[in-house]
Amino acid sequence: MAGVSLALRLGVSFIKFSSLFLLLAYHSHSFYLPGVAPQDFITGAELKVKVNKLTSTKTQLPYSYYSLPYCPPDHIVDSAENLGEVLRGDRIENSPYVFQMREPKQCKILCRITLNEKTAKEFKEKIDDDYRVNMILDNLPLVVPIPRFDQENAVVYQHGFQVGLKGQYAGSKDQKHFIHNHLTFTVKFHKDSQTNLARIVGFEVKPFSIKHDYDGQWKNENTRLTTCDPHARRAVTSSESPQVIEDKKDVIFTYDVAFEESEVKWVFRWDTYLLMADGQIHWFSIVNSLMIVLFLSGMVAMIMLRTLYRDISKYNQLETQEEAQEETGWKLVHGDVFRPPTNSDLLCVYAGTGVQFFGMILVTMMFAALGFLSPSNRGGLMTVMLLLWVFMGLFAGYASARLYKMFKGTEWKKITLKTAFIFPATIFTVFFFLNALIWGEKSSGAVPFGTMFALVFLWFGISVPLVFAGSYIGFKKPGIEDPVKTNKIPRQIPEQAWYMNPAFSILIGGVLPFGAVFIELFFILTSIWLHQFYYIFGFLFIVFVILIVTCAEITIVLCYFQLCSEDYLWWWRSYLTSGSSAIYLFLYAAFYFFTKLDITKPVSGILYFGYMLIASYAFFVLTGTIGFYACFWFTRLIYSSVKID
Numbered sequence: 001m002a003g004v005s006l007a008l009r010l011g012v013s014f015i016k017f018s019s020l021f022l023l024l025a026y027h028s029h030s031f032y033l034p035g036v037a038p039q040d041f042i043t044g045a046e047l048k049v050k051v052n053k054l055t056s057t058k059t060q061l062p063y064s065y066y067s068l069p070y071c072p073p074d075h076i077v078d079s080a081e082n083l084g085e086v087l088r089g090d091r092i093e094n095s096p097y098v099f100q101m102r103e104p105k106q107c108k109i110l111c112r113i114t115l116n117e118k119t120a121k122e123f124k125e126k127i128d129d130d131y132r133v134n135m136i137l138d139n140l141p142l143v144v145p146i147p148r149f150d151q152e153n154a155v156v157y158q159h160g161f162q163v164g165l166k167g168q169y170a171g172s173k174d175q176k177h178f179i180h181n182h183l184t185f186t187v188k189f190h191k192d193s194q195t196n197l198a199r200i201v202g203f204e205v206k207p208f209s210i211k212h213d214y215d216g217q218w219k220n221e222n223t224r225l226t227t228c229d230p231h232a233r234r235a236v237t238s239s240e241s242p243q244v245i246e247d248k249k250d251v252i253f254t255y256d257v258a259f260e261e262s263e264v265k266w267v268f269r270w271d272t273y274l275l276m277a278d279g280q281i282h283w284f285s286i287v288n289s290l291m292i293v294l295f296l297s298g299m300v301a302m303i304m305l306r307t308l309y310r311d312i313s314k315y316n317q318l319e320t321q322e323e324a325q326e327e328t329g330w331k332l333v334h335g336d337v338f339r340p341p342t343n344s345d346l347l348c349v350y351a352g353t354g355v356q357f358f359g360m361i362l363v364t365m366m367f368a369a370l371g372f373l374s375p376s377n378r379g380g381l382m383t384v385m386l387l388l389w390v391f392m393g394l395f396a397g398y399a400s401a402r403l404y405k406m407f408k409g410t411e412w413k414k415i416t417l418k419t420a421f422i423f424p425a426t427i428f429t430v431f432f433f434l435n436a437l438i439w440g441e442k443s444s445g446a447v448p449f450g451t452m453f454a455l456v457f458l459w460f461g462i463s464v465p466l467v468f469a470g471s472y473i474g475f476k477k478p479g480i481e482d483p484v485k486t487n488k489i490p491r492q493i494p495e496q497a498w499y500m501n502p503a504f505s506i507l508i509g510g511v512l513p514f515g516a517v518f519i520e521l522f523f524i525l526t527s528i529w530l531h532q533f534y535y536i537f538g539f540l541f542i543v544f545v546i547l548i549v550t551c552a553e554i555t556i557v558l559c560y561f562q563l564c565s566e567d568y569l570w571w572w573r574s575y576l577t578s579g580s581s582a583i584y585l586f587l588y589a590a591f592y593f594f595t596k597l598d599i600t601k602p603v604s605g606i607l608y609f610g611y612m613l614i615a616s617y618a619f620f621v622l623t624g625t626i627g628f629y630a631c632f633w634f635t636r637l638i639y640s641s642v643k644i645d
Contacts, residue, residue: 165178
């Protein structure tokens with residue numbers, strides 16, 4: 001009956017997993033819940049454009065807009081930024097660009113600057129590194145529409161516009177730098193037919209480089225240009241006479257603004273930015289991974305149910321018939337299987353940290369998939385993850401203390417301190433080193449001292465006390481009893497076959513979890529390092545569930561084979577089996593760096609691999625914990641189902 005009970009429990013578990021997959025696949029699309037209230041504008045209402053950081057996919061080092069000598073307003077005012085925005089390097093400030101709702105402007109003069117050797121060099125360096133200028137209007141980012149010739153009426157939107165471009169004059173071989181000094185803005189709005197009020201639903205730009213000329217003396221905004229004149233209906237439509245960047249050259253900045261009515265409603269205005277051009281690839285990835293997991297689940301269920309049922313029935317029958325036969329297989333190591341492992345304290349720490357990380361990811365995924373983490377709330381995702389990490393410290397302390405008490409540990413304060421400091425201190429050390437490099441480059445991506453202090457306060461002031469609280473609760477509860485008694489003297493482990501070698505099985509075990517996520521990983525890396533929008537959290541949540549199931553199944557299978565070969569040292573191996581997928585993640589990150597990115601600066605390369613090392617370390621803790629607890633549940637289940645003297 002014990003074997004039948006175990007079979008039923010395993011069968012129900014796999015059926016639940018399969019049902020969950022099908023349910024998620026059906027409801028995989030995420031919807032958008034706006035994070036801010038819509039703003040209505042009457043005709044002639046003032047629209048203020050804000051400027052954000054300068055970004056480059058070549059250097060990955062953001063700079064503030066006014067680090068270049070662009071036209072400033074009378075007083076530069078910083079906008080309030082949340083924790084996530086500061087960590088992302090956002091620096092949102094006001095600008096001299098001011099529009100009036102539904103009132104077009106043509107050839108509006110912003111200012112004139114005279115370049116010197118230093119400012120000309122700064123512009124040239126930013127053009128060489130492909131820096132882009134980012135702006136914001138009514139919380140919408142500025143985009144450059146680029147038509148896709150492979151699809152009819154399809155448009156791709158790029159964040160911001162380039163600072164300038166490089167080229168040669170006709171008949172010359174000398175490479176010149178040209179600045180984009182004329183911007184043609186298009187503000188799209190949706191009008192209410194009853195109230196005649198309008199809401200902004202799009203903000204686009206076409207940049208041009210033009211050497212402006214004018215007659216007479218310079219009269220600031222009242223100067224009449226000959227290269228573009230609203231009175232003569234002469235507009236800038238090309239960059240045929242570009243503005244070169246050289247010492248002592250005058251540069252006149254101008255802009256046009258047009259207003260275009262749109263059928264897109266305010267609640268759907270982000271759909272254009274978040275349009276998923278590669279949706280079929282995502283679906284193929286999901287279906288492919290889903291079929292692999294379902295097939296793996298079926299195979300594991302069949303093998304485990306038949307094999308375990310036969311083993312348990314055999315073992316229990318031998319006990320009832322009191323046959324004096326030597327035990328074989330996984331039952332033979334019942335007296336050693338729950339023996340505390342080497343470095344058990346460290347295992348408790350990493351298990352607790354993994355629970356903390358799992359809770360943070362799970363809750364974040366759920367809120368993101370439901371649309372609560374709106375892209376209009378810049379930095380919201382990172383802020384939520386940081387806060388969740390801090391508050392999940394309660395579960396980290398509880399999980400590590402429970403495991404520590406099961407290992408008959410008594411110094412719970414010692415294990416609590418390790419749980420509170422080992423993983424965060426490692427991450428903080430690497431982060432501090434990378435931040436010092438960014439600070440040395442004078443980039444706006446460097447975290448200010450005040451923000452660094454806030455991070456330390458979240459760690460020491462909130463996370464550490466919560467870890468202690470969780471650990472105290474977990475340690476004071478009654479301990480977890482082992483299903484079988486542990487022998488005083490450990491038995492000798494027989495020589496293992498080559499395919500059961502720990503290093504080999506661990507590396508093989510990490511392939512499947514990585515294979516379940518590597519396609520989606522490509523899109524995540526693209527959104528981070530190529531500065532593209534990523535908002536398909538419905539797909540990502542499905543991939544996360546697939547990752548959980550894959551980690552659990554592959555660890556259980558390899559754990560079973562290990563016990564059958566009379567090797568009872570499963571504690572650390574179960575953690576490392578699924579955790580080894582982090583090795584493949586880091587190797588894939590290196591492959592992505594050399595094949596997809598155009599990073600040439602040593603500092604930028606160090607930043608990339610530093611941050612990917614942090615991500616791989618976190619992935620190791622997450623997947624390792626999933627595999628460990630799956631194997632922990634499995635071993636307790638099978639050994640509690642047999643009769644042992």
